[in-house]
Amino acid sequence: MRAGRLGVGVVGAGRVGAVLGSALRATGHAIVGATAISEASRERADALLPGVPLLEVPEVVERAELVLLAVPDDALAGLVLGLAEVGAWQPGQLVVHTSGRYGVSVLEPARAAGAIPLAVHPAMTFTGTSLDLARLEGCTFAVTAPAAVQPIGQALVVEIGGEPVIVPEETRGLYHAALAHGANHLVVLVAQAAQALEAAGIEKPGRVLAPLLSAALDGATRAADAREGVGPGAISALTGPVSRGDVGTVEEHLAVLADLAARTGATDIPDSYRELARGAARRALASHRIDDTAAQALLDALGGPESAGRSTPS
The missing domain is CATH 1.10.1040 (N-(1-d-carboxylethyl)-l-norvaline Dehydrogenase; domain 2)
Known part of the structure; x- marks a missing residue:
């Protein structure tokens, strides 16, 4: 099953976000915007996501059909809640975070606004360079999601060459x-x-x-x-x-x-x-x-x- 051609917004063009954004782009998805705060992130976005506009977080979320949240674990809950408080989440929008620590409960404020929550974590280390793209082939990704949307998470992983495994929320x-x-x-x-x-x-x-x-x-x-x-x-x-x-x-x-x-x-x-x-x-x-x-x-x-x-x- 394919997730379909999607407009993807990357929140956090760090080592993980920029690489996964580049991998999704290579499969035909459009990267509609990204956030990059540090100089290192801006350089990484320029190298891996050339031509993608660097925007503020709410604008990235507004443009995207799939929002990829690749931010530090400790920042994730506050970011999701803050975006919910300003009405940024959209019904039917896919919201995917890459944290290993969390399942989808951390995305509850987005889900309450009608968004579809997915937790997709790659079990590998990232350099934040194009070398990582080849290493995604065969990499295991932990997928945690409501049963009805698990196939979407699995499809996204397969598209970029990974191998999805389902990890229950309670054992994340x-x-x-x-x-x-x-x-x-x-x-x-x-x-x-x-x-x-x-x-x-x-x-x-x-x-x-x-x-x-x-x-x-x-x-x-x-x-x-x-x-x-x-x-x-x-x-x-x-x-x-x-x-x-x-x-x-x-x-x-x-x-x-x-x-x-x-x-x-x-x-x-x-x-x-x-x-x-x-x-x-x-x-x-x-x-x-x-x-x-x-x-x-x-x-x-x-x-x-x-x-x-x-x-x-x-």
């Missing part, structure tokens, strides 16, 4: 927390590993990490799709000393990372190692990679509540 927060935990904390983890490698004398830590982490990520995501290691607590793709129950190696890791923290102030690195290794130990036990005795020995070495004389969860 959990969906977004999962993505943030995986992607954002992966970046932190890589930065921590790179810092430790630099301290070990490795000149280009990214080159060392890339093949190792790429293989680990590929194995972990394949296992997730095969539902191996998704639950309850299992992790079939795990490798390394925790998965083997090598307590001595883990203890050495803790010692050298504590020394690194003392020399550099990077106390977050041993803290992260301990917390993630505890999770790895619990999941290795659930996967039957290690037995109860090995798991308890690891948790004792790592510290934490499990080491305080309590039994290890199975």
